Amino acid sequence: MTDPGQTTADDGADDEYQRLRAEVRDLRARSRAHVLIAEAQGMLRERYALCDADRAFTLMRLASQRYNVKMRTLAESLLSAPRPDAREALWFPRRARLAQPPLNFPAAREVGPGNRSAVLKAVLSQTLAVVGTDMGNVQLVDRVRGGLRIEEHTGHTADFVDFFGHVGEDGTACAQAARDVAQVTVHDVETDPVFSTSAREAILEAGSLACHSVPLTTSSGICVGMVSAHLDHTIGDLTAAQLKVLEVVGAQAGRWLAWHERTVVLDALEYLHALGKGRAQP
Structure with a gap:
């Protein structure tokens, strides 16, 4: 129902304005994640001499699904982690593995x-x-x-x-x-x-x-x-x-969260590394 003095055309214009605002919000959210993932894809292509960005994305998706780690989280960790040592079989060969801490609330x-x-x-x-x-x-x-x-x-x-x-x-x-x-x-x-x-x-x-x-x-x-x-x-x-x-x-x-970052996310990165080096099966 329109307010006094408001026309159906005004209602339509307002609906279109709200639709465009929602579209812009969605585009901004997608852009934030896309830029990060695209940068991670480029790093993987260079590091493992992959044929294209699609192959890099596939490796990231496999690691993301296997360890239930969001693609954005995986990309962020990939970009901030130190480069793996080419002489080592594992990316993080000497890391300590700790038990998951309790949540008592x-x-x-x-x-x-x-x-x-x-x-x-x-x-x-x-x-x-x-x-x-x-x-x-x-x-x-x-x-x-x-x-x-x-x-x-x-x-x-x-x-x-x-x-x-x-x-x-x-x-x-x-x-x-x-x-x-x-x-x-x-x-x-x-x-x-x-x-x-x-x-x-x-x-x-x-x-x-x-x-x-x-x-x-x-x-x-x-x-x-x-x-x-x-x-x-x-x-x-x-x-x-x-x-x-x-x-x-x-x-x-x-x-x-600190445990998850040092354990689950690093497991995902090591699996991604093994995929890139051809030592793991998808």
């Missing part, structure tokens, strides 16, 4: 072994339950570009995910939490000085009036990601009990 009880996507969903679910909201996201450190990129989210608008798909080292609460390796509560988005003008406008437009960010940290205290809860109303301080539970979630998740 309730939302992680049904997570299968080595499933990073399920772990991130559980981390987000547990955080939202503790804070008392249904809107939030998980970000991981971008090893190629720096900053943080969104990996899991719920309750956010498409424009929010597009704007905050990748954030730098300042201008947001999650950036401050990553920089300080400490939990950050924003009681009122409209007045908190942590946000840049554009970030504040984007968060308020998405309906978030307050937020709380929790760093995901390794056993050595390095931030490898962030989980943030967003609320549609301003808030006071979280209780000591809430902060403690979230600290445990962040520490367990960070240790698990």
Whole structure:
């Protein structure tokens, strides 16, 4: 139904505008991943003298599927890992293999072994339950570009995910939490000085009036990601009990992510290396 004074033509123009905005968001998201994967394909072609980019993509896809590692994650790790030693049969011949660390918080009880996507969903679910909201996201450190990129989210608008798909080292609460390796509560988005003008406008437009960010940290205290809860109303301080539970979630998740990076992702890279050298069967 149109508003008074609004014509059917206006409705059609608005629908077309929204469709084009969605298309642009989708193209931007695809472009971010495509550039990274294309760069990884070029590296593989040069390293293993592959005939074309399609062959490089096939090897990446095989390694991605075998170890349940996203193509983007595989490409990022490939580009940031040291070049394999041609004298060694394995890419990482002396790496230590550690047991998968436990995740003891309730939302992680049904997570299968080595499933990073399920772990991130559980981390987000547990955080939202503790804070008392249904809107939030998980970000991981971008090893190629720096900053943080969104990996899991719920309750956010498409424009929010597009704007905050990748954030730098300042201008947001999650950036401050990553920089300080400490939990950050924003009681009122409209007045908190942590946000840049554009970030504040984007968060308020998405309906978030307050937020709380929790760093995901390794056993050595390095931030490898962030989980943030967003609320549609301003808030006071979280209780000591809430902060403690979230600290445990962040520490367990960070240790698990570090293990996954050093074990599952490196297994995928070694398999990719063996495929490239012709020592493994697809």
